Amino acid sequence: MAVELIGYRYSVYLRIARVVLEEKSVAFTHVEVDPFAGVPDWYLGLHPFGRVPVLRHGAFTIHETAAIARYVDAAFGGESLVPLEARAAGRMQQVIGIVDSYGYRPMVRQVFAHAVFRPREGAAGAPEEIDAGLEASARVLAALEGLAGDAWLVGERVSLADLHLGPMMAYFTAAPQGAAMLAGYPKLSAWWGRMRARPAMVASDPGLP
Ligand SMILES: N[C@@H](CCC(=O)N[C@@H](CS)C(=O)NCC(=O)O)C(=O)O
Known part of the structure; x- marks a missing residue:
């Protein structure tokens, strides 16, 4: 059965799904749909929220990236990316919840979008968005620093928590202000050094516009 991943090539959520597919060695094709340019009607039939x-x-x-990740992990062979032990499984979901609820907007839509993406596309970034994003991101990094394990975010093995945060950290640290902030969090910094080198992260890198 063919696997198709539909979405915008620079989307951080598309990249999370892609990293999971790469980690599980699942072959897939990518179909480009850019929600910021307006999605076609056929796409709304698949995703009523147009994301x-x-x-x-x-x-x-x-749809819903955390659900896509769980599906791919369960539907395909290879090492599981979901811990079996109850507390580790709970922590994994907690990290994913923090990243989705409190991390995405400041780290990606404010810091990365206004410090990196917009300027590269020839549009001005808003300094007040960057400042607000950095302030909110600091709380997210502090929470994750407190939860992170010595090797991966949850225990000794890579899990969906790492794969959810990885693409967001890639965008956040593409902004010099984000990279400088991360340096203040030793566990997360060491984690990012390991995470960014994983073949799945390298293979899924969309580059910058
Ligand atoms: N809850 C969704 C969020 C996905 C999401 O927000 N994707 C962004 C791109 S990274 C998007 O589609 N944005 C379009 C918009 O905000 O209109 C998920 O987990 O998949």
Whole structure:
């Protein structure tokens, strides 16, 4: 059954899904849909909220990146990316919740978008958005620093928590202000050094516009 990943190539959420597919060695094709340019009607049939990504596996389609990641982990072979032990599984979901609820907007939509993405596209970034994003990101990094394990975010093995944060950290640290802030968090800095070198992160790097 063919696997199709539909979404915008620079989307951080598309990259999370892609990293999971790469980690599980699942072959897939990418179909470009840019939600910021307006999604076509056929796409709204797959995702009523018009966000990206959507994963299609044969006749099965699913949206919401954390759900896509759980599906891919369970549906395909290879090492599981979900810990079995109750507390570790809870921590993994907690990290994903923090990243989605409190990290995405400041780290990506404020710091990265205004310090890196917009200027590269020839548009002005808003300094007040960068400042507000950095302030909110500091709370996120502090919370994650407190939860992080010595090797990976949850225990000794890589999990979906690492794969959820990785693409957001890549964008956050593409901004010099983000990279400088991360340096103040030793566990997260060491984690990022390991995470960014994983083949799945390298293979899924969309570059910058
Ligand atoms: N809850 C969604 C969030 C996905 C999301 O926000 N994706 C962004 C791109 S990184 C998007 O589609 N943004 C379009 C918009 O905000 O209109 C998920 O987990 O997949």
